[in-house]
Amino acid sequence: MTALAPTSIGVEPSGPRPRHITAGRIGIYAFLIIAALFFLLPLWVMVITSMKSMSEIRAGNIFALPMQPTLDYWVKAWSSACTGVSCNGLAPGFFNSLKITALSVPVSIVIAMINGYALSFWRFRGSELLFGILVFGAFVPFQVLIYPIIFALSRVGLFGTLPGIVIVHTIFGMPILTLLFRNFFASLPSELFKAARVDGAGFWRIFFWVMLPMSVPIAIVAVILQVTGIWNDFLFGLVFAGRENLPMTVQLNNIVRTSTGTVEYGTNMAATVLTGAVPLIVYFVSGKWFVRGIAAGAVKG
Amino acid sequence: MATSVEIKDLSLNYGSVKVLDRLNLDIAEGEFIVLLGPSGCGKSTLLNCIAGLLDVSDGQIHISGKNVTWEEPKDRGIGMVFQSYALYPQMTVEKNLSFGLRVARMPKAEIDSRVKRASEILQIEPLLNRKPVELSGGQRQRVAIGRALVRDVDVFLFDEPLSNLDAKLRNDLRVEIKRLHARLKNTMIYVTHDQIEAMTLADRIAIMKNGVIQQLADPHTIYNKPVNLFVAGFIGSPSMNFIKGDLQGATLSVDGQANIPLANYQFANQTNGASILGIRPEHILVGEDARKMPVQLESEIEIVEPMGADTVAWTKIAGQSLTFRAAAEVHLEPGQKVLIGFDPGRGSVFNVESGNRI
Numbered sequence: 001m002t003a004l005a006p007t008s009i010g011v012e013p014s015g016p017r018p019r020h021i022t023a024g025r026i027g028i029y030a031f032l033i034i035a036a037l038f039f040l041l042p043l044w045v046m047v048i049t050s051m052k053s054m055s056e057i058r059a060g061n062i063f064a065l066p067m068q069p070t071l072d073y074w075v076k077a078w079s080s081a082c083t084g085v086s087c088n089g090l091a092p093g094f095f096n097s098l099k100i101t102a103l104s105v106p107v108s109i110v111i112a113m114i115n116g117y118a119l120s121f122w123r124f125r126g127s128e129l130l131f132g133i134l135v136f137g138a139f140v141p142f143q144v145l146i147y148p149i150i151f152a153l154s155r156v157g158l159f160g161t162l163p164g165i166v167i168v169h170t171i172f173g174m175p176i177l178t179l180l181f182r183n184f185f186a187s188l189p190s191e192l193f194k195a196a197r198v199d200g201a202g203f204w205r206i207f208f209w210v211m212l213p214m215s216v217p218i219a220i221v222a223v224i225l226q227v228t229g230i231w232n233d234f235l236f237g238l239v240f241a242g243r244e245n246l247p248m249t250v251q252l253n254n255i256v257r258t259s260t261g262t263v264e265y266g267t268n269m270a271a272t273v274l275t276g277a278v279p280l281i282v283y284f285v286s287g288k289w290f291v292r293g294i295a296a297g298a299v300k301g
Numbered sequence: 302m303a304t305s306v307e308i309k310d311l312s313l314n315y316g317s318v319k320v321l322d323r324l325n326l327d328i329a330e331g332e333f334i335v336l337l338g339p340s341g342c343g344k345s346t347l348l349n350c351i352a353g354l355l356d357v358s359d360g361q362i363h364i365s366g367k368n369v370t371w372e373e374p375k376d377r378g379i380g381m382v383f384q385s386y387a388l389y390p391q392m393t394v395e396k397n398l399s400f401g402l403r404v405a406r407m408p409k410a411e412i413d414s415r416v417k418r419a420s421e422i423l424q425i426e427p428l429l430n431r432k433p434v435e436l437s438g439g440q441r442q443r444v445a446i447g448r449a450l451v452r453d454v455d456v457f458l459f460d461e462p463l464s465n466l467d468a469k470l471r472n473d474l475r476v477e478i479k480r481l482h483a484r485l486k487n488t489m490i491y492v493t494h495d496q497i498e499a500m501t502l503a504d505r506i507a508i509m510k511n512g513v514i515q516q517l518a519d520p521h522t523i524y525n526k527p528v529n530l531f532v533a534g535f536i537g538s539p540s541m542n543f544i545k546g547d548l549q550g551a552t553l554s555v556d557g558q559a560n561i562p563l564a565n566y567q568f569a570n571q572t573n574g575a576s577i578l579g580i581r582p583e584h585i586l587v588g589e590d591a592r593k594m595p596v597q598l599e600s601e602i603e604i605v606e607p608m609g610a611d612t613v614a615w616t617k618i619a620g621q622s623l624t625f626r627a628a629a630e631v632h633l634e635p636g637q638k639v640l641i642g643f644d645p646g647r648g649s650v651f652n653v654e655s656g657n658r659i
């Protein structure tokens with residue numbers, strides 16, 4: 001046994017280790033703060049620009065605070081900006097996006113959850129192959145599928161309708177969501193499933209009474225993924241939703257590109273922030289769950 | 302006694318891998334059978350087949366006189382207890398116990414009385430409103446047993462129920478399971494790799510290897526008259542001493558250095574040739590006691606392991622390692638020359654080629 005070496009400050013170690021603020025630590029925090037500010041900068045510029053008058057914007061000092069803050073552009077972006085020929089602002093787009101998201105998210109998640117459950121616990125001949133094909137679907141570029149889907153949907157009269165866009169979102173969400181749920185269910189002990197079978201529960205009862213109550217955390221992750229994904233979608237909305245159901249992203253594009261004389265930067269900025277607000281809020285509120293779910297999906301293959 | 306579980310020519314293959322190979326097993330009503338073997342021997346697979354959680358490739362399973370080979374688990378009259386407890390985490394203990402009964406749409410009054418009875422037997426009444434996360438390992442396993450109990454079944458299946466518990470709790474619950482069996486008198490089939498559990502609980506032990514039952518007998522017979530080298534080596538700790546030699550008549554010659562006369566040994570099927578004498582460490586005596594034994598040998602102690610209750614010593618005879626168990630009071634130390642002796646009548650002789658007892 002050797003005696004404990006005294007530390008540089010001449011005290012024998014005992015109790016909790018004293019905390020030191022080192023130069024390295026200060027450096028790390030300084031870097032993190034600067035990085036955060038850097039990434040916040042565009043949002044800052046957008047918000048303040050949306051509150052400036054055109055003359056102030058033309059002055060070119062993009063970081064300066066507005067002299068006379070105004071919310072006129074926000075009101076205009078929401079209710080009276082022109083998208084092509086109609087001048088109703090973003091509001092119709094917002095409600096269209098809301099409809100598409102509110103329908104697509106539950107439909108896709110319920111189907112993916114049942115898929116994942118069946119593929120983990122009710123293995124059948126070819127179930128691994130089916131799962132492989134499903135996951136492979138995640139790597140197929142969207143572009144190659146657009147024309148076949150247009151063709152198929154128009155054959156059944158769903159092209160350019162709300163059910164049509166919901167079906168498209170459900171199909172394209174399937175690979176990643178099934179993977180997420182299958183991996184989650186595969187991480188649950190199989191003995192739990194066996195015990196429920198000995199207790200006489202069947203496919204649906206095990207799903208609703210045993211598995212569903214346990215899968216709340218992963219379901220929240222799936223909701224976040226789908227809400228942000230579907231809200232941010234531009235391509236499918238443009239192609240499949242039809243004139244009546246164009247989502248907010250498509251209408252934002254139309255507002256920004258519709259030029260009647262001068263480019264109204266204030267309106268464009270306000271419209272962009274409004275469109276981005278929903279996923280932004282979702283991330284803020286659910287950051288913890290989101291990270292947890294990504295980790296859960298990644299660990300087990 | 303009537304037959305409770307009857308397994309006829311049961312086979313299970315995964316592709317070309319034979320996990321169970323034409324296995325036959327008759328279990329009497331009220332019997333406590335332990336399936337014992339190393340991991341991968343097919344014992345859990347057999348239990349899952351009996352429970353109906355795995356489809357068999359061939360053969361039949363009868364429970365309480367009914368052919369249940371194609372029946373669902375719930376229709377087989379079995380209750381099962383799992384190693385990981387497998388309690389439903391979102392349900393309280395009471396809901397866990399009553400889940401199977403609620404699935405079967407049993408009247409509420411009947412469910413209550415059964416849950417009450419099971420929780421009394423297992424002394425888990427104060428826990429009924431708790432969730433599984435709020436329970437200790439031992440309490441969880443009690444609830445898991447309770448879940449099998451409320452179903453009022455003929456046959457209980459245990460899949461290594463004590464393996465996740467610490468040593469002390471394992472002993473306590475082992476005794477409790479034995480008490481439960483004495484009280485309920487159900488047929489119980491218990492899978493374990495722990496030989497102590499097997500020896501203490503079983504009416505009969507089925508020792509398995511590679512999907513085949515090697516020996517099915519009461520613990521005493523398994524311990525004292527193992528049918529082959531595998532069973533002999535698997536049961537007992539420290540394990541049985543194996544002395545290799547050449548058998549001619551009733552004398553085993555060990556490398557020409559020592560001749561051991563196998564006096565008192567009852568040959569069932571005497572075969573000359575390369576043989577192994579198996580003798581348990583506790584059947585080898587040392588010092589004065591050794592002088593009364595038919596076989597006596599001089600040897601030198603190599604290592605001494607005091608266990609508290611007794612002492613295990615390692616030595617060599619004719620170049621082959623040998624352990625023996627001595628009383629704790631006997632003074633032994635490495636390098637010491639001692640006289641050891643044993644009665645071959647208590648040992649087992651195996652033919653090397655077949656591995657079987659002769």
